[in-house]
Amino acid sequence: AAADVPTELTDGYHLVVDALKLNDIDTIYGVVGIPITDLARLAQAQGIRYIGFRHESNAGHAAAIAGYLNKKPGVALTVSAPGFLNGLVALANATTNCFPMVQISGSSERHLVDLKQGDYEEMDQLAAAQPFVKAAYRVSRVEDIGRGIARALRTAISGRPGGVYLDIPAAVLGAIMPKAEGDRTLSRLVDPAPRQLPAPEAVDRAIELLASAERPLVVLGKGAAYAQADDKVRQFVESTGIPYVPMSMAKGLLPDDHPQSAATARSLALKKADVVMLIGARLNWLLGHGQTGWNPDAKFVQIDIDPKEMDSNQPISAPLVGDIESVLDALAERTKPGQIQAPSAWREELGARSAQNVAKMAERLAADPHPMQFMGALKAVRDVVHQHPETYIVNEGANALDIARNVIDMHVPRHRLDSGTWGVMGIGMGYAIAAAVESGAPVVAIEGDSAFGFSGIEIETICRYKLPVVTVIMNNGGVYRGDDTNPYDDEPSPTTLMSAARHDLLIESFGGKGYRATTPAEVTAALTEALALGGPALIDCVIDPSAGTESGHISHLNPKGITVGN
Numbered sequence: 001a002a003a004d005v006p007t008e009l010t011d012g013y014h015l016v017v018d019a020l021k022l023n024d025i026d027t028i029y030g031v032v033g034i035p036i037t038d039l040a041r042l043a044q045a046q047g048i049r050y051i052g053f054r055h056e057s058n059a060g061h062a063a064a065i066a067g068y069l070n071k072k073p074g075v076a077l078t079v080s081a082p083g084f085l086n087g088l089v090a091l092a093n094a095t096t097n098c099f100p101m102v103q104i105s106g107s108s109e110r111h112l113v114d115l116k117q118g119d120y121e122e123m124d125q126l127a128a129a130q131p132f133v134k135a136a137y138r139v140s141r142v143e144d145i146g147r148g149i150a151r152a153l154r155t156a157i158s159g160r161p162g163g164v165y166l167d168i169p170a171a172v173l174g175a176i177m178p179k180a181e182g183d184r185t186l187s188r189l190v191d192p193a194p195r196q197l198p199a200p201e202a203v204d205r206a207i208e209l210l211a212s213a214e215r216p217l218v219v220l221g222k223g224a225a226y227a228q229a230d231d232k233v234r235q236f237v238e239s240t241g242i243p244y245v246p247m248s249m250a251k252g253l254l255p256d257d258h259p260q261s262a263a264t265a266r267s268l269a270l271k272k273a274d275v276v277m278l279i280g281a282r283l284n285w286l287l288g289h290g291q292t293g294w295n296p297d298a299k300f301v302q303i304d305i306d307p308k309e310m311d312s313n314q315p316i317s318a319p320l321v322g323d324i325e326s327v328l329d330a331l332a333e334r335t336k337p338g339q340i341q342a343p344s345a346w347r348e349e350l351g352a353r354s355a356q357n358v359a360k361m362a363e364r365l366a367a368d369p370h371p372m373q374f375m376g377a378l379k380a381v382r383d384v385v386h387q388h389p390e391t392y393i394v395n396e397g398a399n400a401l402d403i404a405r406n407v408i409d410m411h412v413p414r415h416r417l418d419s420g421t422w423g424v425m426g427i428g429m430g431y432a433i434a435a436a437v438e439s440g441a442p443v444v445a446i447e448g449d450s451a452f453g454f455s456g457i458e459i460e461t462i463c464r465y466k467l468p469v470v471t472v473i474m475n476n477g478g479v480y481r482g483d484d485t486n487p488y489d490d491e492p493s494p495t496t497l498m499s500a501a502r503h504d505l506l507i508e509s510f511g512g513k514g515y516r517a518t519t520p521a522e523v524t525a526a527l528t529e530a531l532a533l534g535g536p537a538l539i540d541c542v543i544d545p546s547a548g549t550e551s552g553h554i555s556h557l558n559p560k561g562i563t564v565g566n
C-alpha cells in the first residue's frame with residue numbers, strides 16, 4: 001500500500017560517499033571509468049575533492065603519501081581489472097612503507113566472475129590483491145558498504161599503517177535501498193588509531209641499557225616522522241645528548257644542521273655505536289640488516305608499533321612495543337634526571353668526523369665544471385630551496401636520488417618524500433601532486449630523467465589543477481648515466497635515454513612554464529623564477545651524460561655473474 005512505500009531512497013554510490021565523508025575523508029585520487037565514474041562525480045558534488053589522474057599508479061602513490069602526511073588514510077579510486085592492477089604497485093608500496101591508504105576498486109559481476117563466464121574486465125580482484133596488502137575486503141551487499149568503508153579505514157590506520165584493498169562490485173554500487181535504513185548502516189570510527197602504550201618493565205629495561213652506553217646512537221626512521229610527535233622526539237634527543245642519524249624521510253625531524261646530527265659521520269657512528277636505539281626505523285637493507293658496517297657487539301633498543309618487527313634482523317635487547325609518542329612519554333616519565341647522558345668524548349669524536357666530511361663535501365659543491373654535474377645543479381637547487389623552508393622535496397632516481405639526499409638538507413619534518421623502503425621509481429608526480437593538494441605549499445620534485453618517465457604524463461594533471469609543483473629533471477640522458485654504448489648495432493644501449501630530450505617543451509604543451517638549464521647559475525635563475533610564479537613549472541637540467549654510477553650508491557646489489565657489457 002502507498003503508506004509503506006519509503007519516501008526517500010539511497011544507493012551504493014551515495015552510501016560510499018556518505019561513509020567516507022562521515023569519516024573525514026575529504027580527497028579522492030583516481031582514474032574514472034566503468035563502474036565508478038558516477039562515484040567520482042557524486043563525491044565531487046558532495047564536497048569531496050576528486051583529483052583525476054592519467055594512470056592509476058600515480059593516483060595510488062598520491063593517496064599513499066597523503067596518508068603519510070595526514071595520519072589519515074589516503075583514498076585511491078580505480079575501475080575494475082586493469083585499473084585495479086595498475087593501482088596495486090602503489091598499494092603494495094604503501095604497505096611496504098607503512099603508509100595508510102585504501103584503494104577502492106569497482107569490480108565485475110560476481111556470478112559471471114566466479115563462473116569465469118567472461119564479463120567485461122573480469123577478474124577476482126580480492127584474491128589478486130591479498131598477497132600485496134595489509135588487508136583486503138569485499139562488500140557484497142549494499143547494506144554492508146558502511147561497515148566495509150569503516151573496516152577498511154580502521155585497518156589502514158591502526159597499528160602499523162598500510163595499504164588496504166576494498167572491492168565493491170558494480171551491482172552493489174547500483175543497488176537501491178530506503179535511505180533511512182541506509183543511514184543506519186553508516187558509522188563514524190571511534191579512536192581509529194588507538195595509542196599503544198609500552199609495558200613499564202620494557203621502559204625500565206631500555207633506560208638501563210641506554211644509561212650504560214659508552215657510545216649511544218639514535219636512528220630516526222620515517223615512522224618517527226609519521227608519528228607527528230616532533231617535540232617529544234626532539235626533547236628525547238636533546239635531553240640525553242645522544243647523537244642521531246636520520247633515515248631519508250626522517251630528515252628534517254630535527255634540522256639537518258643540528259649539532260647532534262651524525263648524518264655526515266654515519267659510517268663511523270654505525271661502526272662504533274655500542275647501544276643503538278631505533279625509533280620507527282627497520283633494520284632492513286637500508287641499514288645493512290644491522291650487519292654490514294655495524295659494530296658487531298652493538299646492542300639494540302627498538303621502538304616500534306609492530307611487535308613482529310623485533311628480532312627481524314638482529315636480536316633486540318630492549319624491545320619497546322608501542323606507538324612512538326606513548327613510548328617517548330613513558331621514557332620521559334620513568335627516566336631520572338641525568339640518568340641517560342651521551343659521553344661527551346663520543347659526541348666530540350663524531351663531531352670531528354662530521355666537520356671533516358662537511359669540508360670535503362663543500363669542496364665538491366664549490367666546483368663548477370662544464371658540462372654541468374649533479375653536484376652543481378643540486379647545490380643550486382639547495383641554495384634556492386633554503387630560502388623557501390615550507391617547500392616539499394620529492395626525490396627519485398638513482399644518482400639523482402642518492403646525491404640529492406646528501407646535498408639537500410631538510411629543516412622541517414615530513415618534507416622529504418622519496419623512493420623509500422622499496423626504492424620504487426614512479427612515485428614522483430603522484431607524491432608531488434598529493435603534497436601540493438594536501439598542504440597548498442610549493443613542491444620541488446627532483447627527478448632522474450628515467451624516474452621522471454614513469455609518471456611524467458601527470459605533468460598534465462599538475463597543469464590542469466594549476467598546482468605549485470616545480471619538476472627539476474637531472475637529465476643525464478640515461479638510466480644511471482647517458483654514455484653507455486651498444487657496440488652491436490645502431491640501436492641505443494639498454495640504459496640510454498635522450499639527453500637532447502626537451503622535457504621543458506613537454507610542460508609548455510600543457511600550458512606550464514618550461515626552462516632548460518645548462519649551468520648551475522641557470523638552475524638558480526629558473527628555480528627562483530618558478531617558485532616566485534607559484535605555478536606548474538619544469539626545469540630540464542642538462543647534466544653531463546658521463547656523470548653518475550650504475551645504480552647510484554647501491555651498485556653492489558647488482559648480481560655479479562659473467563658480465564656481458566660493463
Ligand SMILES: Nc1ncnc2c1ncn2[C@@H]1O[C@H](COP(=O)(O)OP(=O)(O)O)[C@@H](O)[C@H]1O
Nearest residue numbers: 160221222223227247280281282304305323324
Ligand atoms: N606511530 C608509530 N609508532 C611506532 N612505530 C611506528 C609508527 N608508525 C610507523 N611505525 C613503524 O616505523 C617503522 C618504519 O620503518 P621504515 O619504513 O624502515 O623507516 P626508515 O626506512 O625511515 O628506516 C615500521 O616498522 C613501522 O611499524
Ligand SMILES: Cc1ncc(Cc2csc(CCOP(=O)(O)OP(=O)(O)O)c2C)c(N)n1
Nearest residue numbers: 397398399400425448449450451478479480
Ligand atoms: C618501478 C621500477 N622500475 C625500475 C627500477 C630500477 C631503477 C632504479 S633507479 C632507476 C632510474 C635511474 O635513472 P634516473 O635517470 O632516474 O637516475 P640517474 O641515476 O640520475 O640517471 C631505475 C629504472 C625501479 N627501482 N623501480
Ligand SMILES: [Mg+2]
Nearest residue numbers: 448449478480
Ligand atoms: Mg638519468
